[in-house]
Amino acid sequence: MIALAMVSGLLYFAEIMKDTILQRQLLFIERMPMIRLIATDIDGTLVEEAAMNLNPEYFDVIREFRKRGVLFVAASGRQRNSIERFFEPIKDDIIFLSENGACITSREYKHVDVMDPFIVKSIMEDAMEIPGCTCALNDGETSYFDSEMLYRHMKDDYGYNAVMVDDLFKVEAGVCKVCLCSTTGMRKMR
Template sequence: MIQLIASDLDGTILQNDAQAVSPRMIELIMELKQKGIRFVAASGRQYSNLRRLFEPIKDEISYIAENGSLCIHKGQVLSRGIIERELGLEILDSVKEYGKCDCFLSCESGGYMDSGNPEFIRHMTEVVKFDIRQVDSLKDIHEPFLKIAACSFSGTRDMAPFFKERFRGRINVVTSGNLWVDFIAPGANKGTALSNLLAHLDIQAKDCIAFGDQYNDVEMLQLAGASYAMSNAAPGIAYYSTYVTDSVEEVLEDLAASVGK
């Protein structure tokens, strides 16, 4: 019996660069909760940003933020993945060396950037609307690093192989959406975060459904008893999934209609 749904946001629930969750999706999540099925927003986005996206029901769902580096249920942090500081500083240097991208640093208190690129600043503050502070240098931040993210408006095709080769075996380097390469602590991913949440809620993985579209979703898709890759997912993602769908909303509509019959 399905007891929990975990879904990615960008490219999954949020299609075609959408920056708002549809009213019907909000209704479906609450309808399913009333039928005993919980919902988890699982994203590379910040916790505060996810709460903004789900504002009408922000206290009714659980969160896997920062690509699994932070798992929160009812305001309680169940798990966090911290990047070792010296490695984090090396990554920041490497991003500067690569040069064809901008950098965003996530900490539990919020996010930081030191970019002077107007396009990146506008994207972060006006499009995705992250909780973000401008600083002179990210290396001056002394809070624990949850995630470091490199953004290229040219896409990840060249950037991802560069960083994956540079840091192979030392840290998780994953593509997140079409613009981002994320660095997250070893052992931190959406799958481990979901596993921690399921254990806390005493729910078995076989009773979970997951949705995703990128390689940062793979561990979560593999863990869930049933999983859906989006039809426009990155090449190869369907291999890790049980099904393929055009719409999370359509699957949840069918689930809501069938539960309790």
């Protein structure tokens, strides 16, 4: 697994070994005392794709980072509430970068970068012309679906706050992310 650490404007990569997570991370921090922020992806890095649980050893690592003045950022394309569940015991001590960077949330701060409605509509219109393509809209708290299959997948497998709608074009929430999903496979969409 790879964790990304920001050090005085330089990017360093640290290999995290599951069997001795805490020792390896503390050794990494001791050797790199100028590290002030560590950001990591969730799916495929800290957990397997679509997993719903995080190895509890990571909580000790993140607590130790905090004691040493290092901020921890959990970054994902997932909805904030979906990734927040992984970190429930320590959620107030970390920063969440969700919706592919459109939402930044911490205990003291929340920002959602809302897309221009004209751009959202244009993306959706273009996507609707692709055979087998469906869309979902995210507002930072809720995802809106018009596909039952995609709705079930994101709600059941990823723990999303999800709402079924008859017409995505009528969603009035401030959209921060438009998701495109192919029911026929990505290679055929190209």
